Amino acid sequence: MGMMDRDRIDQIIDHHEGKASELIQILLEIQKENRWLPKEVLDRISQRLQVPLNRIRHIVTFYKAFSSVPRGRHEIHVCMGTACHVRGAPRVLDAVQDLTGIKPGETDIDLRFTLETVNCLGCCALGPVIEVDGTHHGKVAPAEIGNVLKKYQ
Numbered sequence: 001m002g003m004m005d006r007d008r009i010d011q012i013i014d015h016h017e018g019k020a021s022e023l024i025q026i027l028l029e030i031q032k033e034n035r036w037l038p039k040e041v042l043d044r045i046s047q048r049l050q051v052p053l054n055r056i057r058h059i060v061t062f063y064k065a066f067s068s069v070p071r072g073r074h075e076i077h078v079c080m081g082t083a084c085h086v087r088g089a090p091r092v093l094d095a096v097q098d099l100t101g102i103k104p105g106e107t108d109i110d111l112r113f114t115l116e117t118v119n120c121l122g123c124c125a126l127g128p129v130i131e132v133d134g135t136h137h138g139k140v141a142p143a144e145i146g147n148v149l150k151k152y153q
Helices: 006-015 020-034 039-049 053-062 082-086 089-100 142-150
Strands: 074-079 113-118 130-132 135-137
Touching: 006 020, 006 039, 020 039, 020 053, 039 053, 074 089, 082 089, 089 113, 089 142, 130 142
Parallel strands: 074 113
Antiparallel strands: 074 130, 130 135
16 A cells, blocks of 8 residues: 555544544645555545545645645755746756756655745745755755755655
8 A cells, every 4th residue: 555554544544533524634644644645545535434535536636735646755845936036946946857857746756856836935035945845945056956955865
């Protein structure tokens, strides 16, 4: 079952007393631990909570917090907001893509990085900004990206 075994899934469900009203909490906990929600996991939740699979799928697709494809151990967000854009964010994004070999929305084969672009990270004065696992790296030059990403194994 991917990285997460059935016992662990059942444990999380039992912790929420198998209540259908706790569906989103259960999904969030599994996503946090497993980093994505494979089909087998959704099947198991559907079975245990007696919630139709298509309803669960709808929730997983609707909320940005959930992923139905594998995600990397580290999430890279490159800000493409106006302030970052004019300060060279497109070149920063190019550098990230060259170094990781992935485009926005993708995860590398080693499940090390998942790359996303965002419209604003709320620290416009520091543009261009990339965020890795919630840590902001401001005023980054394309040449510095390698050093930033080296820290994340």
